Amino acid sequence: MTMAEIGTKGLRLTIQEDAEDPIGSLTVSPMLPLPVQHRQALALCSGVSPVKPPGGAWTYENVPNSVALAVARSIHQHLQVR
Numbered sequence: 001m002t003m004a005e006i007g008t009k010g011l012r013l014t015i016q017e018d019a020e021d022p023i024g025s026l027t028v029s030p031m032l033p034l035p036v037q038h039r040q041a042l043a044l045c046s047g048v049s050p051v052k053p054p055g056g057a058w059t060y061e062n063v064p065n066s067v068a069l070a071v072a073r074s075i076h077q078h079l080q081v082r
Contacts, residue, residue, distance in 0.1 A: 012080040013068045026063040026071075030056070038071050 010032035015024040026042060028034060030052070034042075043049055046062035065081065072079035 010077045011068065011072050012082065013063065013065060014082045015065070022065045023062055024065070024068075026060040026068050028058040028060070030058065032075075032077070034071070034075070038075070041067065042071065 010029045012027045013024045014027070015022045017023040028042075028050075039050075042060040042063055045060065045064065045067060048061065050058045050060045052058045069079055
């Protein structure tokens with residue numbers, strides 16, 4: 001499956017703290033291959049590794065909306081914000 005086929009199902013940010021730049025949990029589909037630099041940048045937002053249950057999506061904590069949006073744009077994906 002290509003990134004274009006994943007469409008709007010690849011990245012979802014669930015807002016947990018409403019600030020000037022909202023912060024939340026970013027869920028990344030296991031079918032969406034993020035470049036290493038993107039994964040590292042997302043992990044640095046919280047300082048901990050992402051969580052991934054068996055067969056589930058990767059979850060990165062404490063990701064600012066601006067960072068999530070930059071990642072989405074750089075890989076030509078739509079970011080769902082809740």
